[in-house]
Amino acid sequence: MSSTVSTNTKGTALVTGAAQGIGRAIALQLAADGFDVGINDIPSKITLLEAVKAEVTGTGRRAAIFAADISVDADVRKMVADCVETFGGLDVMVANAAICKARGSLLDIDVAEWDHTFEINVRGTFLCYQHAARQMMAQGRGGRIIGACSGAGKQGYGMLPDYSASKFAVRGLTQAAAQEFGKHGITVNAYAPGSVVTAMTEQFPLLAGMNQEAFFEAQAQLAATKRNCTPEDIARMVSFLAAKESGFITGQSISVDGGRYFD
Template identity: 55%
Template sequence: MIANSLGVAFVTGASQGIGKAIAMRLASDGFKVALNDIPSKKDQLEAVAREIDAKHGHGSHVVPGDVSQEAEVEAMVKKATEALGGLDVMVANAGIIGPVKPLVSISGDEWDDLFRVNVRGVFLCYKYGAREIIAGGRGGRIIGASSLAGKQGGVSTSAYSASKFAVRGLTQSAALELGEHGITVNAYAPGVISTPMSAPFMGDITKILPPYAKPGEPADIASIVSYLASKESHYITGQTISVNAGIYFD
């Protein structure tokens, strides 16, 4: 482990938006960071890696791959662990939004495609992240991406909402199973956050905001992940933390 490093963090969906903000914040905190996204975003991932190395001087490692493919997840987590010297934090951030349409209009294939990334992808990252953290023998953190939609369903978001509710259940069960290994498992539930992925829907989404609220920024989510990845969060597990400027209260 390099001097002043807090350990190794693995972040999926790290080429842009919330994932990039999380990766940059964890690097700033002192983690070496493995950066994942789909192969078509390899150039963007490499740009993020260069930015991390220039600003923080920590080791970073790019591991493109599809989080919905089990063999790829197993291989990329193993590769990152070997390259950076272990694994302490897994952030299963990657996800997609669509389809945004009424329940009666969603096809089975559209439903399956969304669950393939938002649920299967998180499950596989939890699974192989946990295996590597357990093997390291020093405990760690597993953190997943839920959503405000994972706490409150909405019109034309049934598939997305169901997928994010699933992350909450997975997180609770994993927390119970992995606590004996010194691993906490939590999730974050963003509200309205300005990102490239949410941009096409932002006009409609902002209509749900109360008068005092405004869309959040990726850094607002990264700050919560930073805390959940820290030693100070050791007494918090199985939780899905809302970050939404008072749009919804648990």
Template identity: 50%
Template sequence: IGRGIALRLARDGFNVALNDLPNKDAKLEAVATEIESLGRQACIVPADVTVDKQVKEMVDEAVTQLGGLDVSTIDGFSCPPLATVESWDHILSVNARGAYLCYKYAAIQMIEQGRGGRIIGASSIAGKMGFPYESSYTASKFAIRGLTQAAAVELGQYGITVNAYAPGRIQTPMSKLELISDFSADSYNIDQVFENVPIKHIGQPEDIASIASYLASKEAHFITGQFMPLLCLSPAHVACNVSRSIQNVSSSLHHVRCASLRRIITFMSISKGIALITGSAQGIGRGIALRLARDGFNIALNDLPNKDAKLEAVATEIESLGRQACIVPADVTVNKQVKEMVDDTVTKLGGLDVMVANAGVVEFASLVSSTVESWDRTLSVNARGAYLCYKYAAIQMIEQGRGGRIIGASSIAGKMGFPYESSYTASKFAIRGLTQAAAVELGQYGITVNAYAPGRIQTPMMVYVGEQSAMTNFTQILNTCFLHNLDKLMENVPIKHIGQPEDIASIVSYLASKEAHFITGQFMPLLCLFSAHVACDVSRSMCRSI
């Protein structure tokens, strides 16, 4: 994985400092030669990441040889097979202590430079769920997850983002090691674990490198504190019978399902295809439509029929980029209209490869003052609308037989409750659940299903919310404790960035790309500050001006 990340970042235009243990110098020289053949500079900074002094010297040497440090990816890790106190000490030292030291000295250098930076750690799906026979490894990966989230909060003020990728089994030299165990295979059903992986894909280092590439890019400037689980199948020659190692998941999965997956991935790499975006007359939807057009997709634009003039303007912008555009107006709450919207897209553009179910509404009221009509409208547009879009997009994609991407619009309100937004919060939790269920069901067809989950983004909808909020007097129901907690919530946003539609569009661009072919079931929370002209005095509404 480390070599894959180094080569990918070199292709992205970075000069690269290569680290490993001193006894790996020959291999590092070979990677350095590959990087230099790409027209980038490379230097070798050998060090044992468990040793404080060596890690500091490693960072200092990288700065001396290359002139600074902008991205630090921490990939070294260990997973011995035997459960002894010595193996515990070794694993926690390499995986957790090593990550801590790399985070620390990278942060010191980046703060001193004053130009921000990216710190990217290597966790694992074992950092989210326990695996038997990997107790010390699992503990170390949970530790990296916690370290990443704590460091993100602390370093955001300096423009430094901190994230961790969290792969399943990836086809690497480490994964080829036999993990001998004295336990019976009957005590743990590894086959069942991998049967539940939605996308039957053999994980490759390049898959992780594409995640690191995105997190290191300027487009990921406001993504921080994220733990990105990427569950892959073990390759047939690596996956396992737990009684001996982690080797030999059913070869039929490898030969049959992966063959069809290769055809699907090949199609997505040849043609960008057709994307349908609901709620695309303005705001986030418009931003997504324009970004996907720049990426090479032909675009079907949807919104309510009374927004045709705005849709025409967006279509003109798309056509000026050299892409095709069509308008498919529909009310996403109406079953028949959503089906016809998808059918019209296929008729006009020739198919459907990406569905972005972006349409949504928000109404602002306390639980006790809200109306059932408001509840019905919010759940109908946000949750029912997403369900119908997912359903008819899936039907079309299955029929085409070339996979696809379904991307929903959740919210940070889909992970944590916000007062005075009870119906909105419920609808966004519903989208999160729908996304995860659909991902499991549709993976067999090569269809990925994910949801972006922004905080407040500077859009016309949020301007409307601010205006409506200012008309309401909440002084009788707000208390000092609530105001204090809201202040703390705003203070704890690590990257003080006013969210823009283009920020969300960059996430969607990645999820729609061929590089995200094995990412599914993900809920991607992106917490941003409230914008100044939307935020309001909390004594009058929910938001505090920045």
């Protein structure tokens, strides 16, 4: 790949939770699409972020790291401001960061664990939507806000009660934000992956008492396509939602699950 930075850009995208997995794939896809990319994750993942930054700049696009805790209002406010200062604006916000812990039972979750899931998955998404929308409205040229829902945000899972509830909340937030921001030329959508093998989901086979290969093969058989979702599948959906051609689609949480569920 070329290491020469191009000045011809589609704009600026900011991707949270971009150190690995789905967020990394999204950052690389948007760079390939022609966006300069701000990448975010928590400060402890700075080494991983540096590697993603190198991959983005290897495509010829500009990249910058904005380490922040997306559940903290001041952090998100500064992250957006620093992105704008670095790149000159913000055109696409991908609120990808989330946490998920498999549970043996709803009865096993204490209040602190429940609250922590909602702090990251719901409050964090809300703050990204809010501060991105304010910036996009100030710019006056519209924009794309994209959140991370899940198949668990359409069908709750017994081993994921707090995660499922948080992703249902993201769907509602996405619909409400779409209704408000549409008049400003800002679309708000979310992607809802099916079973995808990432560092976050590798905990599930253990709880199910299965080895990883057998667990994910069983998950694949639940889809019409008989395969699991990949981070790249999700990144391609984000690519479309970030493009000008998707301008009449808003308020949707689009399944990327190979036909496991039909909306």
